[in-house]
Each structure stands twice: as structure tokens, then as C-alpha cells.
Amino acid sequence: MTPALKISNLVKKFGGLVATNDLSLVIEDQQSVGLIGPNGAGKTTVFAQIMGEHRQTSGSIELYGHEISNDTTPERIRRGVSRTYQVPRPFTDMNVLENIRVGMMPNNIWKMITSPPRHSRETEIALSVGFAKADLTKTPGELSMGDLRKLEMARTIATGTKVMLLDEVFAGLTVAEIAQITTLIQSMRKDGMTFLIVSHDLKALEPLVDSVIAINYGRKIAEGSFSDVMNDSAVRSSYLGAA
Ligand SMILES: Nc1ncnc2c1ncn2[C@@H]1O[C@H](COP(=O)(O)OP(=O)(O)OP(=O)(O)O)[C@@H](O)[C@H]1O
Numbered sequence: 001m002t003p004a005l006k007i008s009n010l011v012k013k014f015g016g017l018v019a020t021n022d023l024s025l026v027i028e029d030q031q032s033v034g035l036i037g038p039n040g041a042g043k044t045t046v047f048a049q050i051m052g053e054h055r056q057t058s059g060s061i062e063l064y065g066h067e068i069s070n071d072t073t074p075e076r077i078r079r080g081v082s083r084t085y086q087v088p089r090p091f092t093d094m095n096v097l098e099n100i101r102v103g104m105m106p107n108n109i110w111k112m113i114t115s116p117p118r119h120s121r122e123t124e125i126a127l128s129v130g131f132a133k134a135d136l137t138k139t140p141g142e143l144s145m146g147d148l149r150k151l152e153m154a155r156t157i158a159t160g161t162k163v164m165l166l167d168e169v170f171a172g173l174t175v176a177e178i179a180q181i182t183t184l185i186q187s188m189r190k191d192g193m194t195f196l197i198v199s200h201d202l203k204a205l206e207p208l209v210d211s212v213i214a215i216n217y218g219r220k221i222a223e224g225s226f227s228d229v230m231n232d233s234a235v236r237s238s239y240l241g242a243a
């Protein structure tokens with residue numbers, strides 16, 4: 001079967017720094033893969049290249065068999081990939097429903113402004129990620145970190161995404177909020193969503209992934225089951241900072 005996402009020999013240089021170093025990976029449709037590595041390993045840079053926010057120096061990215069690595073970000077979103085951000089990036093002057101609405105029309109802000117509101121679909125998405133009804137008209141400044149992370153996920157759902165890239169989805173959350181996001185991801189997995197999940201919280205990541213890829217200095221250092229990767233000597237030494 002055609003994989004959902006296939007990255008081949010991806011390289012990204014920022015001047016002299018090689019942030020992605022000959023990285024290849026495959027995610028099968030409806031699989032969930034963890035992407036781990038120490039700070040600065042290049043995880044977010046991989047996401048930015050998948051979305052076209054950074055253009056790769058070389059290599060290719062295929063989504064369901066289509067080469068997307070030269071497409072614009074809205075084209076990639078239309079093909080079925082979307083991401084969340086490590087630091088949530090909502091529009092601060094829009095409420096929860098309005099923020100979700102922007103996700104529905106990534107390529108046409110003007111149409112969004114001039115078309116009638118579609119509150120039912122936005123509300124449906126907001127409630128599906130666990131927002132309380134009373135919070136739907138709140139602005140991001142009034143939300144907890146847990147709700148901001150839910151909003152990030154709601155905005156990707158609104159694009160109709162098939163492959164969801166989650167960047168540090170558990171960072172800054174309470175234990176209760178981590179449990180809520182875990183339940184949400186599990187239910188989306190059951191519904192057939194494909195995931196690539198970056199998380200420093202390995203305990204939270206474990207139940208959510210079929211396999212894990214570890215990178216360091218932009219290069220893949222291990223791949224396999226969660227426990228195999230955790231026990232890998234190169235992974236252990238990269239986290240400890242030892243040679
Ligand atoms: N726009 C940029 N310009 C120059 N260097 C960059 C840029 N973005 C990232 N880098 C560098 O690329 C490397 C990888 O950064 P990246 O943010 O992808 O790491 P990360 O694995 O997501 O780290 P963290 O766990 O801290 O989020 C780092 O050395 C970083 O300083």
C-alpha cells in the first residue's frame with residue numbers, strides 16, 4: 001500500500017548548520033509514529049519542511065504517493081497534511097470558533113471573512129476535541145495551556161487533514177490535561193488518522209505510537225518499537241549528552 005508519508009534523503013542546511021541530515025522515513029496510512037530526540041535535534045525542522053514552511057536543501061517528501069516538496073503550504077494542506085506548533089499560534093483577537101474557522105479555509109482568508117459563519121461545523125469540531133460550550137467564545141488569552149493545545153488540534157482537524165503532525169503536544173500540560181489529550185489522540189487513531197508525534201514526554205508518548213524514530217543532529221539514530229528505541233545505546237547516550 002502507498003505510505004501516507006514518505007521522506008527520502010531529506011537535507012536542510014541553515015548556513016553551515018545541517019539541521020536535517022539525510023533523513024528518510026516512512027509512515028504507513030493510519031499508523032502513529034513518534035519522533036524523538038534531544039533539544040535542537042531537528043524535529044521541528046522536519047515538520048517545517050513537510051509543511052513547506054522551510055524549503056529542503058535536497059531530498060523528497062511524498063504524501064500518499066504525490067511529491068509535495070515543491071508545493072505551497074496550502075497545497076500540502078489540501079493534500080491532507082497539517083501540523084500543530086510547539087508554542088500554540090492561535091489568532092489572538094479571534095475566539096475559539098473563529099480560530100477553527102480559519103483552519104477550514106487555509107487558502108482563502110478573504111472568502112472566510114466575507115462568507116456567512118458556519119458555526120455548526122466549527123462547534124462540532126470544538127466539542128469533539130473537548131471544549132466546554134462555555135469556552136467556545138473565549139479568546140486564546142482566556143484559555144488554559146490544555147485548551148490552547150486542543151485548539152491547535154481543532155484547527156488541523158478543520159483542514160480535513162489525514163496526516164497530523166503534533167509538535168510537543170504535551171508540553172506545559174497538567175497530568176489531567178495530558179490524560180485528556182491522550183484520550184483525544186487515541187480516539188482519532190481509532191477513526192483512522194495518521195500521526196507523527198514529537199514529544200519530550202516519553203511516558204505520554206508510549207501508549208500513542210506504533211513505532212518510534214530517534215534523531216540527533218538531524219540524523220536518524222534509531223527506529224523501531226518504543227522499547228527497542230528506548231534501550232538503544234545511541235539514543236541513551238544522545239539524551240545523556242555522552243559520547
Ligand atoms: N530558522 C532557522 N535558522 C537557523 N537555524 C535554525 C532555524 N530553525 C532551527 N534552526 C537550528 O536547527 C537545529 C534544529 O532545530 P529544531 O528546532 O528543529 O530542533 P528540535 O529538535 O525541534 O528542538 P526542541 O526539542 O528544542 O524543540 C537547531 O540547531 C536550531 O538552532
Ligand SMILES: [Mg+2]
Binds near residue numbers: 043044045086
Ligand atoms: Mg522543536
